[in-house]
Amino acid sequence: MSLKYFPTVTPSAIALGTAFTHATSLVLSAPFFGSAYERAKSADTPEEFLKSKEGAGAIAAWGSSLAGAAAKTYAVAAILQSTGTITQKGAxxxxVLLFAIGSVPGAFVNIFQExxxxxxxxxxxxxxxxxxVGLAxxxxxxxxxxDIV
Incomplete structure (x- = not known):
């Protein structure tokens, strides 16, 4: 496998997109982190909280969310480049297409099966x-x- 087929993306775009995606995913998991924050405040020391099951779960969720946000950002940026999308309307x-691909099938499962x-x-x-849509x-x-010189 050669990396030359992967489009190059500016690091600042990856950082900005990662922050955007991570922030939107944290909105969904805010209740989880809110309860973890309350437990952290009630713990005697920060080290005690980090050693607890709740602390380890919160750190794992935060880290995996951050890594997933970075991967998703690169993928969307690479698709934008590969398709030559230059207008906001096109983005x-x-x-919307990425949303349909990634979320609509799960919605049908949530509605009809679960x-x-x-x-x-x-x-x-x-x-x-x-x-x-926001990330794109x-x-x-x-x-x-x-920038190509």
Whole structure:
């Protein structure tokens, strides 16, 4: 496998997109981190909290969310470059397509197989739509291509 087939993306675009994606994913997991924060405040020392099961779970969730955000950012930036998307309208369309690919099948599973509440499904789809479309728009606005001299 050769890395020459992967498009180059500016590090600043990856950092900005990672922060955007990580922030939107933390909105979904805010209740989890909120309870972990309350437990951390009630612990005697920070080291005691970090050694607890809740602390380890919070750190693992935060780290995996950050790594996933970076990978998703690179993938969306690479798709923007590979497709030659230069307008915001095109980036929004691309974000909607990425949303449809990544989230709609899971919504059908949540509706018909798992029979989740409608509010849960709506909130999850809305946040994933904001994440997908927003990430594509932010990356397109920022610019993903390195300056070629």
């Amino acid at each position: 929004v369309y691309l974000g 029979k989740r509440p409608g509010e849960y499904i709506f909130i999850k789809l809305a946040s994933e739509l904001v994440d997908s 728009a932010v990356l397109n606005w920022w610019g993903t291509r390195p």
